[in-house]
Amino acid sequence: MSASYRNMRRWRFPVTMVVATCCILYHYGAFTRIPGIGSISIKNFLGTMRFTTDPMDPVFVLILCHGKRVGIANEPTTRQIQQTMVMMKSATTLTARRLRYYIIVDSDEIQNELLNEMLDWPTDYRNKITLIFIPVWYPEGRTEMINLGSVCVIERLFISEIIKEESAVIYVDTDTLFMRPPEDLWDVFWKFTPTQVAAMSPCLFHYGTSKKSKTPFFGKTGLNAGLIMMNLTRMREFPGGGFIEANNKAFNKYRNDIALADQDILNIVFSQYPDHLYELGCEWNYRPWQCRLGKNTCPETSVTGASLVHGNTRAFVSGTEPKLQILYDCWKSHEMGSSLTEFYTNLTDTLHLVMLGDCKTQCCKLHAIDTVLTQQLRTYLQNKNLLKK
Template sequence: MMRLTRAPARLIAYGLVVLSLLLLAYSQKFVEIPMSRIDYFFLNEVKPESSRTEELNLICILCQSSNIELGSDLTRQIRQASVMLKSAVMFSQKLLHFHILADNSNLYSRLVNMTLGWPEIYKRKLRFSMHPVWYPEGRDDMRVLFRECATERLFVPDIFPNIEKAIYLDTDLIFLRPVEHLWDEFNNFNQNQISAMSPCLYHYGSERNKIPFFGETGLNAGIMHMHLKRMRNMDGGWTNANLAMFEKYKDQISLADQDILNILFHFHPEKIYELPCHWNYRVWQCSQGENKCTSATDQGVSILHGNALTFVKFNHRETWGNPNIPGVNTRLVFLLGMVSDVAKQNSVKKEAMQYKDIVQGDFLDTYRNLSYKNVFGKLWVSNFCEQADFVVKTDDDMFVDLYATYFFTRQYLVSPEYNDNSFLLCPMWPPTRILRDKKRKWYVSYDEISKKEGGDLYPPYCSGYFYILNPGTSARLVVAAQTTKFLWIDDAWVTGYIAKKLKIKQLDIKLLLKRKMKDGLMIKSIQTPEIYHKDILATPNGRNLEISQTLNKHAYWCYIHQCFNNIYHPSTNISNTKDVIEDGVLSK
């Protein structure tokens, strides 16, 4: 465990983060070239050898975000796509025809430019063509679900009426086997199957999911075999079937096209071939002490999928983690456990020496050890930051408006809960059912919590996304943890069972948190000193650097100009002013 030193602070923010992320950041000089040159070079100069005359059709999507104010992640997408292309041509012998669905030609040319300096042995395996983004008439409402154009893949059969088969690929993939081996999975289709996707293995079996889904764990749509001819010949039409699923379940959908596809194949399971999970291997599948993908144990990993921005190193130090609040000291701290890999541990030590903001505990950093990490963080705070007014705990995929949080928490400095060190300010979960099904991710056995100890309901507890306490409360929770029966579900254990033992009642601020990034971004982006609209303190940021930088700048501006909202003007009687954006208007 690293040596701990005191750090003067008034507001401490810390996140539970795992620093075993793969960084793929390539410095590329962009050179604009005419579209005619691109078409000539890649459509005419490619002369495949006879041994690889078969052309494999692969589809990718690149779209410019329509919300320029919040920034876009185009650079990330294009760099990821470049890495994916490199891995594809490195292993394959076939001609790979990448059909790029893009909403402007500049995106297409940027991607193609990145391949111009590649060796000829690789370039001659590539063919590119651009296709405009298309949505059915009157369905532009689907374009901005989840991420820009994410739902475009639902309409691929109509966009390519003359192609029989193709594979859709997310940009955040790394091939570890030839693309033609992935293509060969089409040979395993029976006469009824029209598509193939790998099992999701998480999310769809949880209480967060509100929709029907395929199989036991749902499907991940990052790699999708598409027998386009059969899709077009589907009874009632492929596009109509997807639109019908969307209309029926649109209020419950959170993952856009992937949710729609899961709903569709829930009702038509005979039409889907389940692609082995080693063809869509995500890092978390081997991050909790066991391999969740059994076929990878035998076959090895064929494609590494960096979903949820796994391949992007997000730096909180450059965004909301170090606010410029006049006259206020803040300190950002990253909590880690130990990693078994020597190279990774050395990397952590190097980063800790450079930034002096990493605190590492003497336990393995695994999902089942989050309760240890949680209490460890509170132990560090109570020993080395007892002078802080407040402590903010959050996750590494969140944006926290520390300017608004600082202003908002001033009112609690004189509260009885604060002075009694019983202060826990959080979005609160009411008593929720303890999951006893062994197939569920958060399964808890009766040995862990018996009926006598807890019945079938957790006590009220805080959402781990974001909560606020003071150092004195942290110290009390640490002491009580030593005599409270352990539970590996950290939020329920620390802010539920231990808080209940200490008779700490959570102060609920669920209205100040948005769990969906789209909703949070809309609310934060329209804050202004002139027009009233309720504000929030925290929202997911998708680990998007540009979005967090933009939100942090706007948060500072709001703090300086005292935006007209419930945080900076809590006593405002909005019935006396006409300048109000009412709740629900933005979502409409």
Template structure:
């Protein structure tokens, strides 16, 4: 009986020692992990500050418009920006020539890589012409550039009016489930297109506009993003007039927790002003990113948008002063025909003036 008791005691002592050793090893490993993880986060944050990545897709007639995206970024920020541009073979020499020149003029603030248009062969024609030519390329970006962790995607009809650093900082606000940040199409069901006309699922109550999209590509790859897009296109292609944007809405309809919703000032369209002031944050803090959707920069229906675009289009990188730019913005905006959007002049000018004052000093105007 005594031997049995001693055996039990010895066995329990052995188990206790084993558990203690396990807990010690686990604690030690956790501490090592935390130190390495913190260091990795610190390094990643440092890399993010040192280089911002921005991307767009451009084919055919959108070349000049896309150059103004690059101009607007360079005007309103001093942080190095790396552009990943998906384009057809005809435009690559033009991009190389212009962007190399601008890189020299801006002391290498600008760097870039050119990627070819690359759709799956099985449905290449469907993808190429789903909306505007090659616009759907953006859906496949996570798979096409595995060397990029995160980027800001913008349509070519967008203009930055503030420092791109501010928009980039929203990546740090993502929770563990969020893979992308976008703005709502509109938060008014009487204005937003989706609750009124969509024949397919869409995000939330109002749908999203994908013209400005923060993309954590690493998380999107883990999510399996590219695996979703072709089955959705084949199922809904007769009911998605906005092409890639509608596909994004369908994906996020079923994965709402994957979305961080941006304030409307980061994707400001004519819908936010043509019926009156529908984006209070832009009015109080200024429009950050102007989106000329539905050809608002070119069709003379939104003279306020056209005035800002014209001034940036005429700006010469490395030659013109920011004072010249602001003077032209003021001139063209003042001369533009009256409009509801034009009535919100302060929303258009507040941030460009503040940013230029902060970066270059107050101009003599």
């Protein structure tokens, strides 16, 4: 990583202004406010700038890294970028608000590739989003912690210090798809009690069942770290010196037992401070393991559908879960601005064809799996009078 890159400023791109050369066009602040959290300002080369945005507009954090680590294969960056674009496409297609994405990267290449991909979006959709690129950052003296898991995964633990100009954000893995407006998730912040600093969905797998699980965990089945709602102001005021310090203490105590990197650390912390976590419904982080065990471990989705589908374990691209891959491929090929009703019809028809074929996975066999994957979109279209009830 070059010195110039390590020292780069936080560059903000209004996507409507991106040009083919991907040059830097603007450097400005765009901040959100949650009741009881306060306002933010930033210093930049133009002086102090303050911007007011709608407090209802969602703010997301993504992490994309090339990474170089001895003994561990590099993450296929092309797949990460593709997944990021498809995830943002699903969110932008369904939202009625403006979306802001903080994207933590470890190279200029990723930044430029994302901006190039964005050039193909219609102007109306580019108008809905702002991209804010930030270089990776780690606290000093945490080398052993940093080397846990895949490249950059531990970065999630440091977001409260990396993004100091925001009071609340939602971290989301790149291999996710929104099946309902992302603002429905953002609005959950208003359900937090005064002590709750974060929201995560139950893991429903691994914790309490796997021999590899040796660390304390939250609740009955632990938490999955693929989606984390963060009240950053409260995280900075977390008991014992702030949230990062709480994570450090958890790592120091259980370092020899940690199997799932930052996810284990988060489970340890919230097992110690359960009142500080708001437990999201499993519909907001529906993963292959919810349907791989011969039953739907998130049963409410069999009726109401999954709100966010998380294709971890490469389920969107590996061919191991045809139903989930069809969902991803349909979003990937969807032309923004074209009929969402036709998209829904094509999706449901394609999912049905898989059932007529030779799909033998547990997820394919799951009763109502098509409802799990499509009902939230159906409800959205019905509420818009774009589909008959």
